[in-house]
Amino acid sequence: MSDRKGSDRKASDGKGSEPREPRPVRLGWWLSAEEHDPRALVSHARLAEGAGFTTAMISDHLRPWTRRQGNASHVWSVLGAIAEATETLQVGTGVTAMVSRNDPINIAHAAATVAVMLEGRFFLGVGTGERLNEQPFGQRWARTGERRDQMEEGIEVLRSLFAGGNVNHRGRWWNVENLSLATRPSTPPPIYVATAGPRSAALAGQIGDGIIGVTPDQRLVDVFRGSGGAGKPCLGQVHVSIAATIDEARANAWNWWSHAVVPPALLSEMSKPEHFEAASAAVGCDTIGDMVVCATNAGPIVVAIDRFVGAGYGTVYVHQVGPDQQRLVDLAAAELLPHYGTPA
Amino acid sequence: MHDLVGGRSAWTVLGLPTEGEVGDRRRIRDIVRPAASVGITATIADAREAAQASGHTHAPIAVLGEDNVLIGSLDPVGLRLPRKTAVEHAMVRAPGTIRPDVRLDEALQQLRDDGLAYTFVTTARGEIVGLLFSDDHV
Numbered sequence: 001m002s003d004r005k006g007s008d009r010k011a012s013d014g015k016g017s018e019p020r021e022p023r024p025v026r027l028g029w030w031l032s033a034e035e036h037d038p039r040a041l042v043s044h045a046r047l048a049e050g051a052g053f054t055t056a057m058i059s060d061h062l063r064p065w066t067r068r069q070g071n072a073s074h075v076w077s078v079l080g081a082i083a084e085a086t087e088t089l090q091v092g093t094g095v096t097a098m099v100s101r102n103d104p105i106n107i108a109h110a111a112a113t114v115a116v117m118l119e120g121r122f123f124l125g126v127g128t129g130e131r132l133n134e135q136p137f138g139q140r141w142a143r144t145g146e147r148r149d150q151m152e153e154g155i156e157v158l159r160s161l162f163a164g165g166n167v168n169h170r171g172r173w174w175n176v177e178n179l180s181l182a183t184r185p186s187t188p189p190p191i192y193v194a195t196a197g198p199r200s201a202a203l204a205g206q207i208g209d210g211i212i213g214v215t216p217d218q219r220l221v222d223v224f225r226g227s228g229g230a231g232k233p234c235l236g237q238v239h240v241s242i243a244a245t246i247d248e249a250r251a252n253a254w255n256w257w258s259h260a261v262v263p264p265a266l267l268s269e270m271s272k273p274e275h276f277e278a279a280s281a282a283v284g285c286d287t288i289g290d291m292v293v294c295a296t297n298a299g300p301i302v303v304a305i306d307r308f309v310g311a312g313y314g315t316v317y318v319h320q321v322g323p324d325q326q327r328l329v330d331l332a333a334a335e336l337l338p339h340y341g342t343p344a
Numbered sequence: 345m346h347d348l349v350g351g352r353s354a355w356t357v358l359g360l361p362t363e364g365e366v367g368d369r370r371r372i373r374d375i376v377r378p379a380a381s382v383g384i385t386a387t388i389a390d391a392r393e394a395a396q397a398s399g400h401t402h403a404p405i406a407v408l409g410e411d412n413v414l415i416g417s418l419d420p421v422g423l424r425l426p427r428k429t430a431v432e433h434a435m436v437r438a439p440g441t442i443r444p445d446v447r448l449d450e451a452l453q454q455l456r457d458d459g460l461a462y463t464f465v466t467t468a469r470g471e472i473v474g475l476l477f478s479d480d481h482v
Binding site for chain 2: 022023024025198201202205216218219221222223225226227230234303306307309310311312313314339340341
């Protein structure tokens with residue numbers, strides 16, 4: 001029966017209850033390593049912290065999506081510099097893949113070092129990768145299910161290495177022989193799993209500490225929770241293009257983030273930036289406004305963030321497409337962060 | 345012996361045994377929990393109030409249109425939005441639903457197979473009945 005007007009039935013179902021004023025939505029800053037050189041990324045992290053953001057996520061790419069973007073710096077080097085340049089900002093990777101490019105030993109080594117440098121401010125985002133970043137190694141591009149298996153076993157290796165002690169592992173995908181990480185944080189960093197469908201959401205619920213999603217899909221959040229992820233963080237991402245006029249915002253979005261119009265099924269399958277450029281050109285710029293929130297003020301961005309929150313994402317990372325990062329700093333400090341209850 | 349087709353259908357719909365032992369005859373309607381709900385014009389403040397009044401602050405909130413028809417779902421995380429936010433802007437439209445006459449063991453197994461934590465229960469016309477959680481025990 002509906003309980004529209006309330007009920008005297010209280011929280012006796014084991015689901016617990018929340019305080020009357022729930023904690024606010026958390027806004028994050030997206031550091032796009034495809035678009036900005038490493039020095040700019042460090043500068044942007046400092047800008048974000050100064051504007052009042054408490055968390056940031058940085059992409060981990062070997063190559064940009066399109067040649068126009070022009071960058072793809074080594075994420076662990078940049079994170080080391082960000083650790084030194086910031087004091088309170090939490091930073092994580094979004095996301096690091098364990099396919100060809102990264103062996104879990106190397107990821108554990110790098111992540112443990114960065115976690116020590118960031119002193120509890122680091123999280124590790126992991127995923128099943130894109131062919132764009134793996135094909136240069138010249139190996140077969142495995143199907144999604146295989147890559148998910150690789151990631152699952154890789155997370156097991158990561159957790160063993162983070163836990164300390166001597167690790168030996170001989171698995172289907174990864175091997176470790178007599179390794180103990182000498183530099184590692186006292187508390188292992190949380191591992192958040194990128195989720196694009198119900199299978200990865202279920203796996204994230206079973207073995208992850210949270211999920212990273214790019215669409216406001218309540219079903220993925222629900223599968224994550226139903227598979228063991230209840231109470232764990234759900235992180236979303238919104239692409240925005242803020243400019244003086246809508247036309248400028250659309251032009252900026254198309255200029256710097258044109259691959260957003262490529263159908264999701266192709267994103268992980270194409271192997272060269274030229275492929276993304278060709279696919280984007282074939283689709284055309286008409287739908288760029290559906291994929292990137294083009295705005296001159298906070299209104300449309302708030303609506304996009306609200307959709308993620310309504311679907312269950314407690315933290316939403318805002319990615320200002322293009323070089324003009326100051327526009328997001330200004331809008332966030334003046335409107336977005338205060339709106340969501342985070343002091344500017 | 346007469347084969348009263350209508351009677352057989354009614355028998356089946358009610359979940360009465362068609363072969364073997366009686367088994368678990370319970371239906372979703374036997375254990376469905378009330379769902380906190382608000383109208384489509386509500387704000388987050390209204391949704392918080394409805395959730396707290398129902399005692400289900402960790403459950404999704406049903407967003408209802410006319411005649412109590414379910415048109416959207418607001419995740420409990422959505423209660424963190426600013427109080428004046430329109431629920432209509434934050435809700436997820438057309439959430440998944442299940443009918444109250446479905447056998448309980450089958451429904452729970454389906455939820456578990458799909459990895460879902462819950463589903464809304466509505467009549468065939470979309471009127472809200474309540475919520476079924478995958479950890480509701482048979």
